[in-house]
Amino acid sequence: MDSEVIERVQSISLTEVEGKTIALNPSRRTQTLDDCSLSLVGRFLTTRDVNHRAAKNLLRSAWKLGNDLRIVDVGEGLYLFRFKLESQLQWVQDSSPWSFDNHLLVMRRWKIGIAAHNMVFTHVPLWVQVWGLPFDLMTEETFRDIRSELGTMLMVKSKPIESDQARFLQIRINIPLNQPLRRESPVTNPEGDRFAVAFKYERLVGLCYTCRHLGHEKKNCTLHDPSPEQQPNP
Known part of the structure; x- marks a missing residue:
């Protein structure tokens, strides 16, 4: 069997393995859903690089929520804003738009299934x-x-x-x-x-x-x- 055939077989075998479904059933999912339920997902609407540390510090200062706010960097320029109370989340939404360094912050409510690759702001x-x-x-x-x-x-x-x-x-x-x-x-x-x-x-x-x-x-x-x-x- 020449190297080209071997490479082709290995490629087919890898595809079959990659196609196998992995069942996800985390035991603490209920707690995770509760933690995320009072969350907004946001991104700065810009083509330029953003100083993420400075941006998060500015938002913390503007919102004045102290330890009731967690800002999690979830990749692809996205932030997950977690609140302790529904009223806090609603106030941030109602008081928008927010911005940093002339970059507009667009946000939407978190829901099950949201990930960095499928996040769309309309x-x-x-x-x-x-x-x-x-x-x-x-x-x-x-x-x-x-x-x-x-x-x-x-x-x-x-x-x-x-x-x-x-x-x-x-x-x-x-x-x-x-x-x-x-x-x-x-x-x-x-x-x-x-x-x-x-x-x-x-x-x-x-x-x-x-x-x-x-x-x-x-x-x-x-x-x-x-x-x-x-x-x-x-």
Whole structure:
């Protein structure tokens, strides 16, 4: 039997072994599930390297949870944030977005089966200010109409016309990460009049001003053409 045949046989044998299913039945899984149930999984939305130690220290300082918070590095740039109380976890989610060094932290709730290789972040919650609306259109119906174009509405602040400011609407929206952020939009009122409203995003970092997507800088944007001085020589 020549070496090529031997190598082929060994390859087939290895594939059969690798295909054998290993049953996992850890005795302490219930405890592990309890430990993970009050957890968020997060990643900084950036193409640059992150100083993980400094980032974790900053979040610990900002959240002020002391020993009630554990931050576990689980690889692939992911963190597992473990809390002691549901109220603590909810406060961190409701107070987002969080950031470090102009890198936006995207998070989602832990669930069974999540691993570094299958972790996907699709949305980020942001407070959006809607400017340019007439006073008579600052209503619940306007909230719903606008959020349907931007994402999923999570929360609405009290009606501006009934509070101490009536300059803009404030809506908390789950913004899709695969779509560019909208700066403005034409709208029409019930009388058919057409005008424009502007969108301003609160505590926004990591926005590419070329493609309007989050998570990379202009110089790393695939839509950005370098200036003549930056273009390589022919």
